[in-house]
Structure formats: C-alpha cells, structure tokens
Amino acid sequence: MGPISSETLVYGVIGNPVGHSLSPLMHNEAFRKTGWPGVYLAFAVSDAAAAMTGIRALNIKGLSVTIPHKEAIMPCLDQADEVARQIGAVNTVVNDQGRLIGYNSDAYGAVKALSEKTSIKDRDVVIIGAGGAARAVGYGVLKEGARVHIVNRSEQKGRRLARSLGADFYPLSQVSRAPRDILVNTTPVGMHPGIGETPIPQEFLEKDMLVMDIIYNPLQTRLLRAAEKVGARTIDGVAMFVYQGAMQFELWTGLAAPVELMKKTVNYKLC
Secondary structure, three states: OOOOOOOOEEEEEEEOOOOOOOHHHHHHHHHHHHOOOEEEEEEEOOOHHHHHHHHHHHOOOEEEEOOOOOOOOHHHOOEEOHHHHHHOOOOEEEEEOOEEEEEOOHHHHHHHHHHOOOOOOOOEEEEEOOOHHHHHHHHHHHHOOOEEEEEEOOHHHHHHHHHHHOOEEEEHHHHHHOOOOEEEEOOOOOOOOOOOOOOOOHHHOOOOOEEEEOOOOOOOOHHHHHHHHOOOEEEOHHHHHHHHHHHHHHHHHOOOOOHHHHHHHHHHHHO
C-alpha cells in the first residue's frame, strides 16, 4: 500500500460492532505486500441499506460484511453468486462499476481450514450453532460429501437449519447421541470475555476427533484446550478467518492472496 491519494481504492468491513475486527490489519498488510493501491477501513454500520447506497455514491470498491448484516444486505445488492444464494448470506461485496455483487467466502474458508487437516468426504461433521456461520460451514462440508449433524440450544432454530441443509438435528441435551468425526463450533460461546465457557461438555470429545473453533479471541478456547487434553486434533479460528479473507482479497484484486503473510499478521496480533 503506497501513499494515500485520490487514486487510492477504498475497501472496508461493515458491522456492528467492528472495533474488534482484525480484517483491517490483515487486508492492509496484504495490500502492502502485493503493491495493490488500496486501503481497508472499519465502518460501524447500523443501517445496511443506507450503507449500500453510500458504497455506490462513494465508489467504495469492496466490502467484508459481518454481524448483523450478512442477511440484511442481500436485497440491496444487484446480484449474488450461487453459493451466497444457497447459504442465504453474503459476507463479501464487490463493486463492479456500480453493480454490487455479493459472495460468501465463509464456506470456502471453513472447507479450506478443515481440508488442511483431514479428508471431509464421508465424515460425520457435528456443527454447534444454527446461525449464519453454521449455515455456511454446513453448506461447505455437505458439498465436500460430509454427513452433517446440527446441535443447537434453541431446538426450533436448530431444526429449521437442519431441514434447510438436509441434515440431522440433535438438541444440546442429546449431543452425545450424534455421530462425530469432526466438530465445528460456530457459536460465540468461549469468546472473550467469556473465556471460561464451552459450548459442549468435555465428555463429548474423543481422541480420534478433529475439533475446530471459529473463535479467534482467544486463540486457544476452553473447547480447544479440552480437545487437546483428550488427544484430539484441533484447528483454531485463525485458519478459517484467513482463508475467507484470502478469497475476498482475490475477488477484489484479481491477485493471488499472500496467505502466509495474512496468517502471520493475524497470529502476531493475537499472540
């Protein structure tokens, strides 16, 4: 990233809150490394529709979208790709000469992070949660040939997600009945400041499992520590976060993302 001028291309993340986001740090380092003439900012936004109008007016070139706007912005876009439509949420926007096109890179990020450690095909994947992240992870691993089992505290919401994915549902109280090779926590349980919490009992964890937590603050959640204690393999939240960000970078720039630098930048900040 060179000196900021009238030629600088503007990108950013919209959400509420966004003060904790590491996306500006990660993407600005990627712009600097590749020489892309962009700057990436964080925008605290409460009105997603108004923000989309502003993006067009200000010619902001691309956006990351986080809670609570991933679903709300979809009617405001000119187009969404097939993956985003299937998931029902957008976390990436490309401004193509005034046309706003939505994508979802969360599914890609989750699959990429898991695939580094194991084969997904024909595995039983238990997903804790029933929000947008759970939907994206479920969609991604189903496309890879996994069997998906949704576990959620709210039975109504969990069953609704399971039906839409064609997956099984287990109430949290019956989580021990779920077949499991891979476990993915998509809830905020265990995130700072509630670092003493865990989304499931330790008895559910087994030595041969792979456990991924999408939380990256803290890096080692109570869930991941418990998984390591029983001998399970683990994946922290940085992997999915970086890979979904790498896809965003490539959609915006057409360049290959400097993935290792992006990982190093985020890990350095968190350690």
